[in-house]
Amino acid sequence: MGKSIGWRFLLVGLFLLVGCDKQDAAQTNSGSGGADKIRIGFVVKQPEEPWFQLEWKFAQQAADKDGFELIKIAAPDGEKALGAIDNLAASGAQGFVICTPDDKLGPAIIAKAQSRDLKVLAVDDQFIGGDGKPMTDVPYLGISARKIGQSVGQALIDQMKKHNWSQDDTAVCVITFDELDTARERTEGATEAIKAAGFPGTLIFKAPQKTSDVPGAFDAANILLTQHPEVKRWLICGMNDSAVLGAVRATEGRGFNADNVIGIGINGTDCIAEFEKPAKTGFYASALLQAKLHGYQTADMMYNWIKNGTEPPKDTRTIGVLIDRDNFQQVLKDQGIR
Ligand code: GLA
Secondary structure, eight states, rough: OOHHHHHHHHHHHHHHHHHHHHHHHHHHHHHHOOOSOOOOEESSSSSHHHHHHHHHHEEEEHHHTTEEEEEEEOOOHHHHHHHHHHHHHHTTEEEEEEESSSGHHHHHHHHHHHTTEEEEEEEOOOOOOTTTSBBSSSEEEOOOHHHHHHHHHHHHHHHHHTTTGGGEEEEEEEEOOHHHHHHHHHHHHHHHHHHTTTTGGGEEEEEEEEESSSSHHHHHHHHHHOOOOOOOOEEEEEEHHHHHHHHHHHHHTOOOTTTTTEEEESSSSSSSHHHHSSSSSSSSEEEEEEEHHIIHHHHHHHHHHHOOOOOSEEEEEOOOEEEETTHHHHHHHTTTOO
């Protein structure tokens, strides 16, 4: 008899233990840090650029609203980007938004994501497939690159006219980064508009960046300036603010200033400190892109895909508006950037 009571206690004890375990698991699953919580990665190639910091900031706003966990990862090279996918899978993420450090990594990113059962949305830089063409089957949100480039080119011409510069001693410095599709489209668009306005093609010079950052543009512009000491006035464009900032710094190193340089960037987020400098510089304006849509909307689209199975549109394009020293404060405020 004593023996059977002992067994009964043991059984009840075991039952309670199992019961507790189940309850614990259920609580964890429904709690905020639970195993079924949606986790979304946001991987960016250049975390030092204010543009990408803003994307993260706006993605976090989507996470706060929707209640998912955002995992921010910097991936400046291919190894880090592929490693990020493993890490995301290990942390229980179900999908990620990525601005890849190299658009040709697209097929490798997709293969790895599929093997880890993760959904992928490309932002900013569209994946390029093995055939050299954009991977249009992967959801993508990016800018209307050629159009925005054209508006920059047109604005440069308008400013040249406004300043009464003669075409004879003015040239155009186009900081190019043709390895990246969206960059090539932007600078080609700017060049098209400048030519369409009647500016001679022989005075439009390409200066290729080796790296898509301020030092890369600085070096590229310096080579061009050395080759063309005859040019008295420069119009400058490039794929983004960093490209134009680097080129403007290079012209300053050779004695140019706001009287003989007009640079117009793209992003509008990486030139705020430039506009805030007390004295005008050659960095005249920028096409402000919609960082909120790139960060908030992509993260929100990924959330809805995971949560409700709503697949994001394959191709979403955003626009830009020109900002300069006169209006940047108001426009940035309106867009929730400042
Ligand atoms: C690229 C550029 C960024 C920014 C985004 C906008 O990724 O490197 O600076 O212009 O495009 O989509």
